[in-house]
Amino acid sequence: MKTLLLRLSAVMIAFGGAHAADTAPPPLDSIGQRVQPCLPCHGKEGRATREGYYPRIAGKPAGYLFNQLVNFRDGRRHFPMMTYLADLQNDAYLREMAGFFGAQRVPYPPPQPPQVGAAVLERGRRLVMEGDAALRVPSCRSCHGTRLLGVEPAVPGLLGVSQDYLTAQLSAWRIGARAAHAPDCMAELVQRLRPEDVNSATAWLATQAVPDDTGPEQGFEHPPALRCGSIPQTGQQP
Amino acid sequence: MRKLLAVLAVLVALTLLAVWLLFPVDRQDGEAPRAAYTPPVDSVERGRELVTMADCRACHTARGGAPFAGGYAIPTPFGTFFTPNITPDAQTGIGRWSATDFWHALHNGYSKDGTLLYPTFPYTNYTRISRRDADDMYAYLRTVPPVSRPTRAHELGFPYNHRLLLVAWRLLFFRPGVYESDSTQSADWNRGAYLAQGLGHCSACHEARNALGAVKSKHNPAGGLVLNWYAPTLTSPREAGVHDWSIPNIVMLLKTGRTGSTALQATTMGPMGEVVYNSLQYTRDEELRAMAAYLKSLPDTGARSGGLVRSSAHTGTLSKGETIYADDCAQCHGDNGEGRAPAAPPLAGNRAVTMSSTVNPVRIVLFGGYSPGTAGNPRPFGMPPYFQTLRDDQIADVLSYIRASWGNHAPPVSGDEVGRNRGSPLF
CATH class of the missing domain: 1.10.760 (Cytochrome Bc1 Complex; Chain D, domain 2)
Known part of the structure; x- marks a missing residue:
């Protein structure tokens, strides 16, 4: 057994070495080199790691990523590691970093197998695709894009991130641990949802496959149902 | 009995008088x-x-x-x-x-x-x-x-x-008093001393404090632990002393957060990065030059950091550290710790790595970080965090290896020292 483990780890080391060798390091004086500190958690090119807690940032709208960096820096979002890294940087540089990850078009991981029953998944699908008039909750797709891959420049996609991450974010909004520029539309919305609604929606979202060749949409199909300070067109501030 | 009371009363009166006379x-x-x-x-x-x-x-x-x-x-x-x-x-x-x-x-x-x-x-x-x-x-x-x-x-x-x-x-530690010029020194030096000792309050962090939180004494030979970083002493060239730096290089570090020439590459991180970001980058060059002239003249108290101690790291530790270095560090810091300008500073001969306090190098490997994004260095490079990928003992091994290689002769780092910093607040 021990020998097998040793051999297995030797294979893994060999594989890891080959993998490192065929990934050319970015040129030294480049934005790719400058964002190296982001990669241990957010993965190569920001495509996330298998670990599931840190979100994929590759291909998210640059305006959204920039808003999050500023939110961490200015105390609207709370994650010490992110605040520490963004703390002493100016807007122009944070925008450049956001632009780098926003421009990455790299494959998404296969979706997670369903962890819940069909009824829950169906409830989740309806919330995401149609909303719930009784709860006064518009569908997710009305703002996050018809393909749920986000809308430029500031609305993030909802596919290709783990259910743990999505649930954690919505729960944080519910208890006030995450906030966006005022008016904070997501904070308003999440108050109208019950915890089981959050779970159904995130369960369904996490089981959806993402086509490789899709980025965020360029604009809204219909004007968003709520005013969001994070979106330049609808809010008062960028 | 009455005699005793009288003595006590005199003592109390004398104490009150002393407090009143000496109250700063x-x-x-x-x-x-x-x-x-x-x-x-x-x-x-x-x-x-x-x-x-x-x-x-x-x-x-x-x-x-x-x-x-x-x-x-x-x-x-x-x-x-x-x-x-x-x-x-x-x-x-x-x-x-x-x-x-x-x-x-x-x-x-x-x-x-x-x-x-x-x-x-x-x-x-x-x-x-x-x-x-x-x-x-x-x-x-x-x-x-x-x-x-x-x-x-x-x-x-x-x-x-x-x-x-x-x-x-x-009564013990505070003597109020405005700055008094030293007529044997230049106008620039006096201005620099006024700024560094008063407004800039450098010693609040860069000098060790005693158990009651008072900065110890004049010509304090040790740096201080502040906000979970070590503020190295300015009175030793083995820590943060700038005795043999040129004035333009000191001004550049204070103004931009880094020095540019590869031979003398230094970077501000942590609380000093904040000072550069919020304060020094907006300070006039004339004032920074005056501070530099004063800082250069500080006495060299010969703090023991680095240089003198032969590494006592176990050879097993060093060989494990060497492997980790080759896998995780060499790509940017070079096979021989020579660094790769402008992205990564050299580790050979780098006093930030070899100083006797290991807090800063441990923190930088654990949590990485950027130097401040100033007008003079608006797109700083950063160090990736390794808290997820390396265990305490692995970080200790690689730091022990770096502290004992390429001419560095600093004592090894223990896994406990890394562990103590792993849970400390980030800012």
């Missing part, structure tokens, strides 16, 4: 050494520059909060201090303070109502500021938007929560 309050106004430029005519404008150099805003502003409205938490071994609101709001700020009240806070360390202030507020340094400069700072602070934000009470452990103890502390 100072009434001289002083005069700041002249700057090497013509200061603005407007008092508010002069005050703005002085308040920026004193970096009042960094401590008196909570993250994302209104400037100078207080609420920033300062964790210390004595408990957590919360900075007060110093906007001109009448109820919650210092709107009702006179220029004289403000002067007493800076110069004598007590509040408008006579409350003795804790020395977390660096009045032990600010006491060197001249009355005229204090009045300009006051004039500027009257112009910032008033914000209603009640000041939160400090959360201190016993017995430090009793302010009365500050009477004793002041």
Whole structure:
């Protein structure tokens, strides 16, 4: 057994070495080199790691990523590691970093197998695709894009991130641990949802496959149902 | 019995007399050494520059909060201090303070109502500021938007929560007094000493404190632990001393957060990065040159860091460290610790790596980080964090290897030292 483990780890080391060798390091004086500190958690090119807690940032709208960096820096979002890294940087540089990850078009991981029953998944699908008039909750797709891959420049996609991450974010909004520029539309919305609604929606979202060749949409199909300070067109501030 | 009482009464009277005579309050106004430029005519404008150099805003502003409205938490071994609101709001700020009240806070360390202030507020340094400069700072602070934000009470452990103890502390450790020029030194040197000792309050972090939180003594040979970083001593070229640096290089480090020439590449991180970002990058070059002239002249106290100690790391540790270095560090820092400009500094001969306190190198491997994004270095490179991918013993091994290689001769790092830092606050 021990020998097998040793051999297995030797294979893994060999594989890891080959993998490192065929990934050319970015040129030294480049934005790719400058964002190296982001990669241990957010993965190569920001495509996330298998670990599931840190979100994929590759291909998210640059305006959204920039808003999050500023939110961490200015105390609207709370994650010490992110605040520490963004703390002493100016807007122009944070925008450049956001632009780098926003421009990455790299494959998404296969979706997670369903962890819940069909009824829950169906409830989740309806919330995401149609909303719930009784709860006064518009569908997710009305703002996050018809393909749920986000809308430029500031609305993030909802596919290709783990259910743990999505649930954690919505729960944080519910208890006030995450906030966006005022008016904070997501904070308003999440108050109208019950915890089981959050779970159904995130369960369904996490089981959806993402086509490789899709980025965020360029604009809204219909004007968003709520005013969001994070979106330049609808809010008062960028 | 009656005799004993009489003796006691005399003793008490003598003690009170001594406290009254020795109680550190100072009434001289002083005069700041002249700057090497013509200061603005407007008092508010002069005050703005002085308040920026004193970096009042960094401590008196909570993250994302209104400037100078207080609420920033300062964790210390004595408990957590919360900075007060110093906007001109009448109820919650210092709107009702006179220029004289403000002067007493800076110069004598007590509040408008006579409350003795804790020395977390660096009045032990600010006491060197001249009355005229204090009045300009006051004039500027009257112009910032008033914000209603009640000041939160400090959360201190016993017995430090009793302010009365500050009477004793002041008797022991506080001598108020404005800066007095040294006529044997140049005007530039005097200006630099005035700024570094007073407004800039360098010693508040860069000098070790005793068990009662007082900066130890003149020519203090050790740096201080501040906000979970080690502020290296300025009196040893093996730590942060700049005795053999050129003035332009010192100015560049203070102004941009890094020096550019590869032979002498230094970077500010952690709390010093904050000082550069919030204060020094906006300071006039003339003032920075004066500070540099003074810093170069500090005595070399010969702190023991690095250089002298032969590495005692176990060869097993070193070979494990070498493997980790090759896998995780060499791509940027070079096979022989030579660094790769401009992205990664050399580790060979790098005193930030070899100084006797291991707090900073441990933190930088654990959490990585960027130097500040200043006007002179707006897109700084950063170090990736390894807290996820390397265990405590692995980080200890690789640091021990780096501290013992390519001409470095510093003692090894233990896994416990890494473990102690793993859970420490990030900012």
